[in-house]
Amino acid sequence: MSTKASSTPATTGAGARRAVVFIDGEAGTTGLGIRERLAGLPQIALRSIPHEQRKDVEAKRKLLSEVDVVILCLPDDAAKETVALVEGLGDRGPKVLDASTAHRVAPGWVYGFAELAPGQADAIAKARFVANPGCYPTGGVALLRPLVEAGHIGPDTAISVNAVSGYSGGGKAMIEAYENGTAPNFELYGLSLAHKHLPELQQYGRLGRRPVFVPSVGNFRQGMLVSVPLHLDDLPGKPTAADLHRALADWYPAGGEVEVMALDDPAIRAGRVEPEALNDTNRLQLFVFAHEAARQAVLVARLDNLGKGASGAAVQNLLLMTGC
Ligand SMILES: NC(=O)C1=CN([C@@H]2O[C@H](COP(=O)(O)OP(=O)(O)OC[C@H]3O[C@@H](n4cnc5c(N)ncnc54)[C@H](OP(=O)(O)O)[C@@H]3O)[C@@H](O)[C@H]2O)C=CC1
Numbered sequence: 001m002s003t004k005a006s007s008t009p010a011t012t013g014a015g016a017r018r019a020v021v022f023i024d025g026e027a028g029t030t031g032l033g034i035r036e037r038l039a040g041l042p043q044i045a046l047r048s049i050p051h052e053q054r055k056d057v058e059a060k061r062k063l064l065s066e067v068d069v070v071i072l073c074l075p076d077d078a079a080k081e082t083v084a085l086v087e088g089l090g091d092r093g094p095k096v097l098d099a100s101t102a103h104r105v106a107p108g109w110v111y112g113f114a115e116l117a118p119g120q121a122d123a124i125a126k127a128r129f130v131a132n133p134g135c136y137p138t139g140g141v142a143l144l145r146p147l148v149e150a151g152h153i154g155p156d157t158a159i160s161v162n163a164v165s166g167y168s169g170g171g172k173a174m175i176e177a178y179e180n181g182t183a184p185n186f187e188l189y190g191l192s193l194a195h196k197h198l199p200e201l202q203q204y205g206r207l208g209r210r211p212v213f214v215p216s217v218g219n220f221r222q223g224m225l226v227s228v229p230l231h232l233d234d235l236p237g238k239p240t241a242a243d244l245h246r247a248l249a250d251w252y253p254a255g256g257e258v259e260v261m262a263l264d265d266p267a268i269r270a271g272r273v274e275p276e277a278l279n280d281t282n283r284l285q286l287f288v289f290a291h292e293a294a295r296q297a298v299l300v301a302r303l304d305n306l307g308k309g310a311s312g313a314a315v316q317n318l319l320l321m322t323g324c
């Protein structure tokens with residue numbers, strides 16, 4: 001797979017070339033999660049910079065010219081700096097998979113949500129620059145895009161998205177605050193209503209109006225729920241909850257990472273759902289809760305913020321980008 005003459009020779013037991021990958025920010029929460037997942041994939045060879053040189057620009061530039069793909073697990077500003085180094089290398093530069101927020105709605109970048117729409121996985125496979133989605137938009141876009149495409153959500157429909165995340169979503173600093181007991185057990189945040197995930201949520205959800213987005217974080221390490229309350233009579237064509245469920249089920253192929261839960265699923269019958277059931281997986285579950293007589297529904301997405309919301313999706317994209 002490697003196309004770089006100077007790459008460390010990398011062969012599988014069968015002698016086939018392996019894709020050579022550098023994770024910039026490999027010691028952070030997302031980087032570590034990707035490394036753990038890649039440990040079981042012999043078709044990927046990892047290259048690293050010694051820890052004490054991890055922010056050394058020259059060391060980075062050299063390694064970038066020797067790998068097939070760089071995965072950016074960095075704060076936004078640092079991600080932009082590494083992208084500038086890659087661009088400076090021209091054709092000798094690697095493909096880029098950016099896990100930060102820096103490029104998700106930037107021109108020239110492909111959104112790394114393979115299940116977004118037909119053809120998206122192919123677009124990721126062919127792209128030089130791929131932006132891994134945010135954890136919350138992964139759930140929100142997965143719920144909303146099919147309903148927009150089916151005409152159940154119109155350009156004028158007002159949408160609110162509520163969500164709760166495990167504290168690992170805030171990276172090393174938030175993990176430390178929760179684990180040393182200095183963070184609250186639960187809090188709403190983003191209440192200036194300008195969370196960094198709004199642009200991608202609106203763009204890839206194809207929402208005509210800016211949604212109201214209210215995230216929250218609780219005292220559990222990982223796991224996530226994203227929910228969208230709906231008044232069915234306010235939607236175009238006044239659909240039933242079964243209509244919404246059918247639109248979701250028709251959109252996602254059976255057997256993929258996105259699973260539309262049956263209307264008689266135990267969680268739906270019980271009227272409750274918890275956030276941790278998909279931890280350490282790359283799966284995403286979608287639920288339609290409803291009170292048909294009251295003409296109300298609540299859509300819920302469940303995922304692991306570190307799985308399909310970050311490192312799991314990154315590995316899925318890496319395999320598409322390398323053809324491994
Ligand atoms: N945690 C999550 O659930 C998700 C995170 N993301 C995104 O992924 C990115 C990384 O987040 P996360 O892993 O949580 O963050 P962490 O804070 O856990 O890790 C960030 C890592 O980047 C390193 N770093 C910072 N600047 C540089 C630099 N210039 N060169 C090399 N390394 C550098 C840090 O090292 P040091 O500490 O030594 O400075 C640290 O190890 C962010 O953009 C985040 O928004 C995306 C989806 C979900």
Ligand SMILES: CC(=O)N[C@@H](CCC(=O)OP(=O)(O)O)C(=O)O
Nearest residue numbers: 100101133134135165169170217
């Ligand atoms: C609990 C918590 O703080 N979560 C983070 C989002 C984590 C994430 O997905 O950030 P990316 O945009 O880089 O993907 C936040 O709200 O900023």
